[in-house]
Amino acid sequence: MRLRLRFDPQAPILLGTGRDLQQVRESLEVIPGSAVLGALARPLLASAGICRTHPMVPSQPVPPELQRLLSELQISPLYPVPVEALMGDATTDWQSVEVLPAPCTARTCKRHPGFADPAPGTEQGGDGVVDLWLDRTIHGTSRAHCPRDKGHRLERFRASLYRVGHKPRRYGQASLPTRSQTRVGISRPTETAAEGILFQVEPVEPRRLRQPLSNGDTPSQENSLETGFVFIGEAWLPDDLWQLLAESFGSLDSSSITAPVAIGGLLARGFGQGHLTISVTDESRASLVERLQLFGAAQEKGLPDLLLPGLLRSPWPLEEPGLSPLEEVLSSLAPPPRLQERLEPAPAASALETHPWGGWSMAWGLPKPRRQALAAGSVVTFRLKNYNPDQDHEPLIAWLAQCEERPSSRECGAGWITWFDPFHFDLGATKEGSR
């Protein structure tokens, strides 16, 4: 079953980036799915009476059902959304807000970056954002310019995005402030501040300073912060395990769980505290059918092939050195045989970025090999040759829906994909740029 996740933070959050400088610990602003799973695992194991008292004492065996829950639960990254976007109008509730990384095909003005008419919650607007996917694949042009001034240059648009509304869809950009804090190292023998050992932590601050009270007083420091951002994402769980998850958190509601959790690093200092809400959603395929129609109609009439663009919403670790990244993604998506023989990668219509994945971790104490992963925001495109809507429509929708609902990656938090993301369409360069 498909689930929606919402995290309401009550403290700064420190999410490891894997590339810390020596004395500086920076934070990601997107919560990886594996960090959410870790945050859920702690109370789940504790409620089953499993807690390790000493590293040398072997831990008790985990009950098989709980073990299955922890290994089958797949969680997408949680992207930040300003609370104003949830309250924009009465019809916008958090369940309908969509989150995505800016695709690698998105460009914005170098001088005034950002959306020209952003969704509620994004204060700073810019000259506009354009997407190159449609232009590159269908019109064969990749020249685009700033929507407001042809003299301005474009640059790659990197941001955490959210989408609200239906007709029209509006986009906004969430960017969390960081809050630098200098910490002092402790000298173990004397248990005092060690001389010369300072380190800086830079957690993201999802809260905002509250406005001064109406009587002119400023609220006290403790009460002056309120939630500025929530984090939204998705998850997948086998139907029969929902009961166990709900019961473990003492939920009486059959379709929703809210639990206090702590996410990320420096939990002992109070970071990462908040409430996680997990809600059952209906698995409607209507949106996917609509998106396929939109993109199918845009691709030139009379062409026998159909291009399938997929936006990666999470990193995608690469494991097969013998395959190209596109071939590897296609094979792990396991298309049904009758489609597979006609599917091929379309590198010219794809836009990929990679980053290192894995590596040394304090939890294992031993080095793990560093691999490459496709970065979130990469656009993978496949070509379905000789597309015949009468015969192919149904198996195609079934396969695409399966890829979207349940990630095929073996690593938690990886492998989330959206087909035909409307972003390519709504911000297509020809539409915006030629005006």
Ligand SMILES: [Zn+2]
């Ligand atoms: Zn401009």
